Amino acid sequence: ALMGILKGTGLLKRLFSNNRQIFDADEIAKEKNIPFIRVKNINSPESLKIIKKLKPDLIISNYFLQMIKEKLLKIPTLGTINVHPGILPNYRGLYSYFWKLVNREKRGGDSIHYVTTELDEGELIARKTYRIRKKDTVIDLSYKSAKIGTKLLLKTLKKIKAKELTLQNHKKISTRAKHKCYGYPTRAAAKKLYQNGRNLISIKKLTKYL
Numbered sequence: 001a002l003m004g005i006l007k008g009t010g011l012l013k014r015l016f017s018n019n020r021q022i023f024d025a026d027e028i029a030k031e032k033n034i035p036f037i038r039v040k041n042i043n044s045p046e047s048l049k050i051i052k053k054l055k056p057d058l059i060i061s062n063y064f065l066q067m068i069k070e071k072l073l074k075i076p077t078l079g080t081i082n083v084h085p086g087i088l089p090n091y092r093g094l095y096s097y098f099w100k101l102v103n104r105e106k107r108g109g110d111s112i113h114y115v116t117t118e119l120d121e122g123e124l125i126a127r128k129t130y131r132i133r134k135k136d137t138v139i140d141l142s143y144k145s146a147k148i149g150t151k152l153l154l155k156t157l158k159k160i161k162a163k164e165l166t167l168q169n170h171k172k173i174s175t176r177a178k179h180k181c182y183g184y185p186t187r188a189a190a191k192k193l194y195q196n197g198r199n200l201i202s203i204k205k206l207t208k209y210l
Contacts, residue, residue: 095184
């Protein structure tokens with residue numbers, strides 16, 4: 001049945017065409033001739049050895065599901081920054097684009113901050129919000145966050161290079177923020193998502209992302 005839907009909407013054709021908008025990191029790295037190494041544990045001795053040899057000025061974490069520990073944070077001379085698909089400090093943790101819809105938020109956003117050993121803490125560098133529309137799905141918010149996060153990252157890199165950063169401590173941003181740290185979506189949360197009239201994905205709308 002799923003294959004029939006994919007064929008009927010043209011998703012299979014788009015998925016394997018050269019006009020896709022979404023690619024894996026290793027595909028992009030190969031195309032741009034950038035060294036690409038996949039590891040299971042970023043904090044393992046093997047990973048640290050590889051990274052030390054690269055002598056990075058800056059490490060960028062993007063939608064990363066592992067905690068970066070102190071030994072790794074000490075390697076880059078300019079620190080480690082994270083592109084987070086949520087407005088900090090309100091949406092610390094995982095899958096913020098899912099939880100925004102569960103909580104009936106009217107606006108979403110992205111944040112970039114320096115990484116510490118605490119989850120989504122550290123000094124905030126930049127934030128940008130976007131409007132959440134009535135028919136937006138979880139995938140829609142994920143795509144919006146990816147686009148906004150990319151633009152924020154490019155601006156941030158330029159500021160780091162020019163030494164023009166303005167840092168903000170999370171506690172100074174919003175005294176009303178609950179600072180809740182979100183985890184993996186639960187069944188109860190998924191049920192609430194659908195009760196709110198939201199969906200994880202729309203097959204019709206998915207075609208524009210592939």
